[in-house]
Amino acid sequence: MADRTIRGGVADGDRDRDGRRDGDGDGAGDGHGAEDGVGIRTFPFPVELGVRGVGMQIGPMGAGRTWHAEAPLHRVHRIDFHVVMLFSHGPVRHMIDFAEYEAGAGDVLWIRPGQVHRFSRTSEYRGTVLTMQPGFLPRATVEATGLYRYDLPPLLRPDDAQLAGLRAALAQLQREYEDTATLPPSLHASVLRHSLTAFLLRLAHLAASSARSAPQQDDTTFTRFRDAVERDFATNHSVSAYADALGYSRRTLVRAVRAATGETPKGFIDKRVVLEAKRLLAHTDLPIGRIGAAVGFPDAANFSKFFQLHTGRTPVAFRAELR
Secondary structure: OOOOOEEOOEEOOOOOOOOOOOOOOOOEOOOOHHHHOOOEOEEOOOHHHOHHHOOEEEEEEOOOOOOEOOEOOOOOEEEOOEEEEEEOOOOEEEEEOOEEEEEOOOOEEEEOOOOEEEEOOOOOOOEEEEEEOOOOOOHHHHHHHOOOOOOOOOEEOOOHHHHHHHHHHHHHHHHHHHOOOOOOHHHHHHHHHHHHHHHHHHHHHHHHHHOOOOOHHHHHHHHHHHHHHHHHOOOOOOHHHHHHHHOOOHHHHHHHHHHHHOOOHHHHHHHHHHHHHHHHHHHOOOOHHHHHHHOOOOOHHHHHHHHHHHHOOOHHHHHHHHO
16 A cells, blocks of 8 residues: 555545445435436545455555546435545535535544535645544444534534644554554454554544533433434424433433534434535436425425525525536
Protein backbone atom coordinates (compact mmCIF):
# COMPACT_ATOMS: atom_id res chain seq x y z
CA MET A 1 0.00 0.00 0.00
CA ALA A 2 2.96 2.28 0.52
CA ASP A 3 3.32 2.89 -3.19
CA ARG A 4 -0.35 3.61 -3.84
CA THR A 5 -2.11 6.92 -3.38
CA ILE A 6 -5.66 6.93 -2.06
CA ARG A 7 -7.68 9.27 -4.21
CA GLY A 8 -10.77 10.64 -2.58
CA GLY A 9 -10.85 7.64 -0.25
CA VAL A 10 -10.07 4.92 -2.80
CA ALA A 11 -6.62 3.72 -3.77
CA ASP A 12 -5.30 4.76 -7.17
CA GLY A 13 -6.55 2.32 -9.74
CA ASP A 14 -9.22 0.86 -7.45
CA ARG A 15 -12.67 0.56 -8.93
CA ASP A 16 -15.85 0.15 -6.98
CA ARG A 17 -18.40 -2.54 -7.63
CA ASP A 18 -22.16 -2.36 -7.66
CA GLY A 19 -23.72 -4.01 -4.65
CA ARG A 20 -26.81 -4.18 -2.49
CA ARG A 21 -26.68 -2.77 1.00
CA ASP A 22 -29.19 -4.63 3.13
CA GLY A 23 -30.91 -3.03 6.05
CA ASP A 24 -30.58 0.61 5.01
CA GLY A 25 -34.22 1.30 5.64
CA ASP A 26 -33.94 4.57 3.78
CA GLY A 27 -34.27 3.92 0.10
CA ALA A 28 -30.78 2.63 -0.69
CA GLY A 29 -31.10 -0.09 -3.22
CA ASP A 30 -28.76 -1.89 -5.53
CA GLY A 31 -26.06 -0.22 -7.53
CA HIS A 32 -28.43 0.67 -10.35
CA GLY A 33 -30.85 2.71 -8.25
CA ALA A 34 -29.82 6.06 -9.67
CA GLU A 35 -30.45 4.91 -13.19
CA ASP A 36 -33.86 3.30 -12.71
CA GLY A 37 -35.22 5.81 -10.19
CA VAL A 38 -35.74 3.21 -7.45
CA GLY A 39 -33.04 4.14 -4.93
CA ILE A 40 -29.91 6.08 -4.17
CA ARG A 41 -26.70 4.89 -5.79
CA THR A 42 -24.54 3.51 -2.97
CA PHE A 43 -20.86 2.69 -3.33
CA PRO A 44 -19.71 -0.30 -1.26
CA PHE A 45 -16.37 -0.77 0.43
CA PRO A 46 -13.95 -2.55 -1.97
CA VAL A 47 -12.74 -5.07 0.60
CA GLU A 48 -10.98 -7.20 -1.98
CA LEU A 49 -8.69 -4.30 -2.86
CA GLY A 50 -7.33 -3.74 0.63
CA VAL A 51 -4.12 -5.25 1.92
CA ARG A 52 -4.85 -8.94 2.55
CA GLY A 53 -8.54 -8.17 2.10
CA VAL A 54 -8.93 -6.55 5.53
CA GLY A 55 -11.85 -4.23 6.12
CA MET A 56 -9.91 -0.98 6.06
CA GLN A 57 -7.58 1.05 3.87
CA ILE A 58 -5.28 3.94 4.70
CA GLY A 59 -2.96 6.10 2.64
CA PRO A 60 -2.27 9.59 1.29
CA MET A 61 -4.92 11.56 -0.57
CA GLY A 62 -4.09 12.68 -4.08
CA ALA A 63 -5.42 14.12 -7.32
CA GLY A 64 -7.48 12.32 -9.94
CA ARG A 65 -10.09 11.04 -7.51
CA THR A 66 -12.61 8.54 -8.82
CA TRP A 67 -15.11 6.07 -7.43
CA HIS A 68 -16.66 5.01 -10.70
CA ALA A 69 -16.50 6.20 -14.29
CA GLU A 70 -20.26 6.74 -14.31
CA ALA A 71 -20.37 8.75 -11.09
CA PRO A 72 -17.80 11.55 -10.74
CA LEU A 73 -17.02 12.51 -7.17
CA HIS A 74 -18.16 16.09 -7.74
CA ARG A 75 -21.68 14.67 -8.08
CA VAL A 76 -23.67 13.85 -4.96
CA HIS A 77 -23.12 10.19 -4.08
CA ARG A 78 -23.41 7.84 -1.16
CA ILE A 79 -21.15 5.32 0.57
CA ASP A 80 -21.77 2.38 2.90
CA PHE A 81 -18.52 2.72 4.85
CA HIS A 82 -16.66 5.21 7.05
CA VAL A 83 -14.27 7.77 5.60
CA VAL A 84 -11.96 9.83 7.83
CA MET A 85 -9.86 12.52 6.15
CA LEU A 86 -7.07 14.30 8.06
CA PHE A 87 -5.96 17.28 6.00
CA SER A 88 -2.39 18.54 5.71
CA HIS A 89 -3.40 21.49 3.50
CA GLY A 90 -6.46 23.70 3.09
CA PRO A 91 -8.91 25.13 2.67
CA VAL A 92 -11.01 22.25 1.36
CA ARG A 93 -14.76 22.56 0.80
CA HIS A 94 -16.78 19.37 1.10
CA MET A 95 -20.54 18.74 1.17
CA ILE A 96 -21.92 16.19 3.65
CA ASP A 97 -25.66 15.59 3.85
CA PHE A 98 -26.28 18.88 1.98
CA ALA A 99 -24.30 21.01 4.41
CA GLU A 100 -21.09 22.66 3.19
CA TYR A 101 -18.00 22.35 5.37
CA GLU A 102 -14.65 24.10 4.97
CA ALA A 103 -11.68 22.24 6.41
CA GLY A 104 -8.16 23.56 6.85
CA ALA A 105 -4.78 22.03 7.59
CA GLY A 106 -5.04 19.91 10.72
CA ASP A 107 -8.83 19.50 10.49
CA VAL A 108 -10.67 16.18 10.22
CA LEU A 109 -13.77 15.22 8.23
CA TRP A 110 -15.60 12.08 9.34
CA ILE A 111 -18.21 10.73 6.89
CA ARG A 112 -20.34 7.86 8.17
CA PRO A 113 -22.14 5.04 6.29
CA GLY A 114 -25.33 6.14 4.58
CA GLN A 115 -24.43 9.81 4.40
CA VAL A 116 -24.44 11.50 1.00
CA HIS A 117 -21.55 13.74 0.13
CA ARG A 118 -19.76 15.47 -2.72
CA PHE A 119 -16.13 16.33 -3.36
CA SER A 120 -15.27 19.86 -4.47
CA ARG A 121 -14.20 20.47 -8.06
CA THR A 122 -11.82 23.24 -6.99
CA SER A 123 -10.38 22.07 -3.66
CA GLU A 124 -7.06 20.23 -3.52
CA TYR A 125 -7.33 17.25 -1.19
CA ARG A 126 -4.05 16.59 0.62
CA GLY A 127 -3.43 14.57 3.76
CA THR A 128 -4.28 11.05 4.94
CA VAL A 129 -7.54 9.21 4.36
CA LEU A 130 -8.80 6.19 6.28
CA THR A 131 -11.71 4.04 5.11
CA MET A 132 -13.38 1.39 7.27
CA GLN A 133 -15.87 -1.30 6.41
CA PRO A 134 -18.84 -1.75 8.75
CA GLY A 135 -18.31 -4.99 10.65
CA PHE A 136 -14.52 -4.83 10.72
CA LEU A 137 -14.54 -3.86 14.40
CA PRO A 138 -16.29 -5.76 17.23
CA ARG A 139 -19.53 -4.41 18.70
CA ALA A 140 -17.91 -3.25 21.94
CA THR A 141 -15.47 -1.08 19.99
CA VAL A 142 -18.25 0.27 17.79
CA GLU A 143 -20.17 1.39 20.86
CA ALA A 144 -17.12 2.78 22.66
CA THR A 145 -16.04 4.84 19.66
CA GLY A 146 -19.50 6.09 18.65
CA LEU A 147 -19.10 4.96 15.05
CA TYR A 148 -22.79 5.58 14.35
CA ARG A 149 -23.28 8.80 16.32
CA TYR A 150 -24.84 10.74 13.47
CA ASP A 151 -25.62 13.56 15.86
CA LEU A 152 -21.91 14.36 16.21
CA PRO A 153 -20.37 16.95 13.89
CA PRO A 154 -18.51 15.64 10.81
CA LEU A 155 -15.98 18.50 10.87
CA LEU A 156 -13.54 18.31 13.77
CA ARG A 157 -10.90 20.88 14.67
CA PRO A 158 -8.35 19.36 17.08
CA ASP A 159 -6.05 21.58 19.12
CA ASP A 160 -2.28 21.14 18.82
CA ALA A 161 -2.04 18.37 21.42
CA GLN A 162 -5.05 16.49 20.06
CA LEU A 163 -3.74 16.79 16.52
CA ALA A 164 -0.34 15.43 17.53
CA GLY A 165 -2.03 12.43 19.15
CA LEU A 166 -4.23 11.78 16.11
CA ARG A 167 -1.30 12.02 13.71
CA ALA A 168 0.83 9.66 15.79
CA ALA A 169 -1.99 7.11 16.09
CA LEU A 170 -2.77 7.35 12.38
CA ALA A 171 0.89 6.99 11.41
CA GLN A 172 1.19 3.88 13.60
CA LEU A 173 -1.96 2.46 12.02
CA GLN A 174 -0.57 3.06 8.55
CA ARG A 175 2.72 1.35 9.43
CA GLU A 176 0.86 -1.68 10.73
CA TYR A 177 -1.37 -1.71 7.66
CA GLU A 178 1.58 -1.74 5.27
CA ASP A 179 3.59 -4.30 7.24
CA THR A 180 2.54 -7.63 5.75
CA ALA A 181 5.89 -9.34 6.26
CA THR A 182 6.24 -9.80 10.02
CA LEU A 183 2.89 -11.33 10.99
CA PRO A 184 0.55 -13.98 9.57
CA PRO A 185 -2.76 -12.68 8.16
CA SER A 186 -4.87 -13.45 11.24
CA LEU A 187 -2.50 -11.66 13.62
CA HIS A 188 -2.06 -8.81 11.14
CA ALA A 189 -5.82 -8.24 11.13
CA SER A 190 -5.93 -8.37 14.95
CA VAL A 191 -3.13 -5.83 15.28
CA LEU A 192 -4.92 -3.56 12.80
CA ARG A 193 -8.12 -3.73 14.83
CA HIS A 194 -6.27 -2.73 18.00
CA SER A 195 -4.39 0.10 16.26
CA LEU A 196 -7.58 1.28 14.58
CA THR A 197 -9.40 1.23 17.91
CA ALA A 198 -6.70 3.39 19.51
CA PHE A 199 -7.06 5.98 16.75
CA LEU A 200 -10.86 5.92 16.84
CA LEU A 201 -10.98 6.38 20.61
CA ARG A 202 -8.99 9.59 20.18
CA LEU A 203 -11.24 10.66 17.32
CA ALA A 204 -14.42 9.83 19.24
CA HIS A 205 -13.23 11.85 22.24
CA LEU A 206 -12.57 14.80 19.97
CA ALA A 207 -16.00 14.45 18.34
CA ALA A 208 -17.80 14.18 21.66
CA SER A 209 -15.98 17.19 23.09
CA SER A 210 -16.89 19.17 19.98
CA ALA A 211 -20.59 18.45 20.47
CA ARG A 212 -22.88 19.84 23.11
CA SER A 213 -22.46 17.78 26.31
CA ALA A 214 -25.43 16.43 28.23
CA PRO A 215 -25.98 14.58 31.55
CA GLN A 216 -25.81 10.79 31.31
CA GLN A 217 -29.50 10.26 31.95
CA ASP A 218 -30.53 12.74 29.29
CA ASP A 219 -27.93 11.33 26.91
CA THR A 220 -29.43 7.85 27.29
CA THR A 221 -32.91 9.25 26.70
CA PHE A 222 -31.77 11.15 23.64
CA THR A 223 -29.86 8.17 22.25
CA ARG A 224 -32.96 5.98 22.44
CA PHE A 225 -35.03 8.71 20.81
CA ARG A 226 -32.44 9.27 18.08
CA ASP A 227 -32.34 5.55 17.28
CA ALA A 228 -36.13 5.34 17.21
CA VAL A 229 -36.36 8.31 14.84
CA GLU A 230 -33.75 6.79 12.56
CA ARG A 231 -35.80 3.61 12.43
CA ASP A 232 -39.31 5.08 12.13
CA PHE A 233 -39.08 8.62 10.72
CA ALA A 234 -40.66 7.57 7.43
CA THR A 235 -43.87 6.53 9.17
CA ASN A 236 -43.94 8.38 12.50
CA HIS A 237 -43.64 12.16 12.87
CA SER A 238 -45.37 12.40 16.26
CA VAL A 239 -43.37 13.43 19.35
CA SER A 240 -46.06 12.00 21.64
CA ALA A 241 -45.96 8.66 19.83
CA TYR A 242 -42.19 8.42 20.27
CA ALA A 243 -42.47 9.38 23.94
CA ASP A 244 -45.14 6.73 24.56
CA ALA A 245 -43.19 4.05 22.71
CA LEU A 246 -40.03 4.79 24.67
CA GLY A 247 -41.79 5.06 28.02
CA TYR A 248 -40.98 8.74 28.66
CA SER A 249 -43.18 11.71 29.32
CA ARG A 250 -43.26 14.29 26.57
CA ARG A 251 -41.62 16.77 28.95
CA THR A 252 -38.72 14.39 29.68
CA LEU A 253 -38.17 13.83 25.98
CA VAL A 254 -38.23 17.54 25.22
CA ARG A 255 -35.69 18.24 27.96
CA ALA A 256 -33.33 15.45 26.83
CA VAL A 257 -33.41 16.36 23.15
CA ARG A 258 -32.95 20.05 23.84
CA ALA A 259 -29.97 19.33 26.11
CA ALA A 260 -28.32 17.09 23.52
CA THR A 261 -29.05 19.07 20.36
CA GLY A 262 -30.40 22.48 21.28
CA GLU A 263 -33.64 21.81 19.41
CA THR A 264 -37.07 20.34 20.06
CA PRO A 265 -37.98 16.70 19.38
CA LYS A 266 -40.28 17.86 16.58
CA GLY A 267 -37.46 19.87 15.05
CA PHE A 268 -35.17 16.83 15.25
CA ILE A 269 -37.76 14.61 13.53
CA ASP A 270 -38.46 17.18 10.83
CA LYS A 271 -34.75 17.62 10.14
CA ARG A 272 -34.35 13.88 9.58
CA VAL A 273 -37.37 13.79 7.26
CA VAL A 274 -36.05 16.75 5.26
CA LEU A 275 -32.62 15.13 4.97
CA GLU A 276 -34.08 11.92 3.55
CA ALA A 277 -36.27 13.88 1.15
CA LYS A 278 -33.20 15.79 -0.06
CA ARG A 279 -31.32 12.53 -0.56
CA LEU A 280 -34.13 11.07 -2.64
CA LEU A 281 -34.61 14.26 -4.65
CA ALA A 282 -30.90 14.52 -5.38
CA HIS A 283 -30.15 10.93 -6.19
CA THR A 284 -33.28 9.36 -7.67
CA ASP A 285 -35.74 10.11 -10.43
CA LEU A 286 -38.74 9.26 -8.28
CA PRO A 287 -41.77 11.53 -8.80
CA ILE A 288 -42.33 14.12 -6.08
CA GLY A 289 -45.44 12.32 -4.88
CA ARG A 290 -43.56 9.04 -4.36
CA ILE A 291 -40.78 10.80 -2.48
CA GLY A 292 -43.37 12.42 -0.22
CA ALA A 293 -44.97 9.06 0.42
CA ALA A 294 -41.56 7.54 1.18
CA VAL A 295 -41.00 10.03 4.02
CA GLY A 296 -44.51 9.89 5.47
CA PHE A 297 -46.59 12.32 3.37
CA PRO A 298 -49.24 10.48 1.32
CA ASP A 299 -50.43 13.81 -0.08
CA ALA A 300 -47.92 15.37 -2.49
CA ALA A 301 -49.17 18.90 -1.84
CA ASN A 302 -48.64 18.56 1.91
CA PHE A 303 -45.14 17.22 1.30
CA SER A 304 -44.29 20.16 -0.96
CA LYS A 305 -45.53 22.64 1.66
CA PHE A 306 -43.53 20.89 4.39
CA PHE A 307 -40.37 20.81 2.29
CA GLN A 308 -40.63 24.45 1.27
CA LEU A 309 -41.31 25.52 4.85
CA HIS A 310 -38.08 23.89 6.03
CA THR A 311 -35.81 24.63 3.07
CA GLY A 312 -37.21 27.74 1.43
CA ARG A 313 -37.44 25.87 -1.90
CA THR A 314 -39.93 23.60 -3.53
CA PRO A 315 -38.90 19.96 -4.09
CA VAL A 316 -38.80 20.64 -7.84
CA ALA A 317 -36.53 23.65 -7.42
CA PHE A 318 -34.20 21.78 -5.07
CA ARG A 319 -33.84 18.90 -7.51
CA ALA A 320 -33.21 21.28 -10.43
CA GLU A 321 -30.33 22.95 -8.55
CA LEU A 322 -28.50 19.63 -8.31
CA ARG A 323 -28.94 18.50 -11.89
